[in-house]
Amino acid sequence: MTDTHLMAAWQPKPDATLRVEAVDESLPGENEIAVHNAALAINPADWILQAQPVGDWMQYPMILGNDVAGEVVAIGPGVTRFAVGDRVLGQAVGCWTNTPAKGGFQTRTILDVNLASPMPNSMTYTQACVLPLGIGTAACGLFQTDHLGLDHPRMGAKKSGITVLVWGGASSVGSCAIQLAVAAGYDVVTTASPKNADALKALGAREVIDYHRNDVVDAVVAAFDGHQIAGAIFTVGETGPCYDAVSRLKGNRTVASTLPIPEDKPETVTATQIFGLTLRDNEMGKAIYEDYLPEALKNGSLKPAPAARIVGNGLDALQAALETQKAGVSAEKIVVTLR
Ligand SMILES: NC(=O)c1ccc[n+]([C@@H]2O[C@H](COP(=O)([O-])OP(=O)(O)OC[C@H]3O[C@@H](n4cnc5c(N)ncnc54)[C@H](OP(=O)(O)O)[C@@H]3O)[C@@H](O)[C@H]2O)c1
Numbered sequence: 001m002t003d004t005h006l007m008a009a010w011q012p013k014p015d016a017t018l019r020v021e022a023v024d025e026s027l028p029g030e031n032e033i034a035v036h037n038a039a040l041a042i043n044p045a046d047w048i049l050q051a052q053p054v055g056d057w058m059q060y061p062m063i064l065g066n067d068v069a070g071e072v073v074a075i076g077p078g079v080t081r082f083a084v085g086d087r088v089l090g091q092a093v094g095c096w097t098n099t100p101a102k103g104g105f106q107t108r109t110i111l112d113v114n115l116a117s118p119m120p121n122s123m124t125y126t127q128a129c130v131l132p133l134g135i136g137t138a139a140c141g142l143f144q145t146d147h148l149g150l151d152h153p154r155m156g157a158k159k160s161g162i163t164v165l166v167w168g169g170a171s172s173v174g175s176c177a178i179q180l181a182v183a184a185g186y187d188v189v190t191t192a193s194p195k196n197a198d199a200l201k202a203l204g205a206r207e208v209i210d211y212h213r214n215d216v217v218d219a220v221v222a223a224f225d226g227h228q229i230a231g232a233i234f235t236v237g238e239t240g241p242c243y244d245a246v247s248r249l250k251g252n253r254t255v256a257s258t259l260p261i262p263e264d265k266p267e268t269v270t271a272t273q274i275f276g277l278t279l280r281d282n283e284m285g286k287a288i289y290e291d292y293l294p295e296a297l298k299n300g301s302l303k304p305a306p307a308a309r310i311v312g313n314g315l316d317a318l319q320a321a322l323e324t325q326k327a328g329v330s331a332e333k334i335v336v337t338l339r
């Protein structure tokens with residue numbers, strides 16, 4: 001049945017603008033919840049997939065959108081962690097799985113429970129929606145055993161004495177990676193523009209190196225001050241300086257990267273490419289969204305970062321929001337509210 005309150009912003013085909021229209025009500029299946037969205041955040045993946053598919057399995061029309069926050073309106077069979085009325089944030093997977101009901105850019109999204117977390121009453125939906133894809137992607141890179149395989153974040157984690165390099169700490173993935181690595185007991189050295197240094201230190205980074213410096217590689221190596229590297233997560237920017245720095249450090253010279261691995265990387269550096277959806281199908285979804293995030297959000301040890309910049313209200317505002325994200329952001333997440 002079509003309910004006029006149920007609307008979606010469809011991506012009709014590659015290289016077209018979004019088209020907002022009514023959709024049928026979709027019901028949550030096993031281990032799924034239906035969420036009435038209150039705020040949506042924009043990621044580079046959204047405008048990338050608006051332009052073209054990244055795999056031949058992708059089917060258009062699709063519903064883009066990875067980051068949602070809202071209220072649970074229905075629960076599927078087997079769901080015990082959530083009840084109708086709960087406030088939640090979650091990672092929407094529809095565009096990656098050819099399931100439009102699970103896309104983020106609509107008023108009601110079906111979420112997998114292992115990619116959803118309750119959120120505290122003190123946090124607004126606008127704040128919360130900045131987190132899901134950033135947290136999920138950072139967690140895949142830092143903790144999955146096919147990437148850096150680091151210790152998981154937990155309350156009161158002991159300091160390991162070794163250091164993670166987060167290349168591009170002011171990005172969405174980077175801001176989450178800094179916080180997750182610190183929560184797992186690692187020191188963090190990161191790169192960003194100087195204006196963002198204090199904010200990244202507030203998230204837990206020990207040193208923030210300006211990536212515009214001509215001697216950025218030397219400066220990153222010096223920031224390790226002889227300490228071992230636990231591994232690096234490359235989130236954004238130029239790959240060359242990141243790999244060069246890692247090649248000069250002692251310890252685990254592995255880079256987990258959001259981007260394809262450069263063909264000319266140093267031979268002494270191992271590299272893996274992250275796919276931020278993989279936590280859905282392994283233990284990492286539960287480790288982050290169930291075992292870590294609810295408590296970390298409640299006690300404030302994990303902060304919603306980067307800060308939300310609201311650019312409009314309603315699904316009709318999404319097209320301009322995509323273009324704003326694509327034009328470039330600095331330590332901020334573009335957000336559209338729905339109420
Ligand atoms: N593989 C996956 O599954 C996956 C998942 C999510 C994202 N991604 C990709 O990961 C990348 C990051 O996404 P995002 O949403 O986190 O990005 P974002 O928030 O849009 O990144 C913006 C930030 O990039 C920083 N930056 C720009 N050039 C830099 C450089 N040369 N060195 C260091 N930092 C630099 C800027 O820092 P300053 O403001 O401090 O200058 C800015 O704050 C994108 O390419 C995205 O497509 C991949």
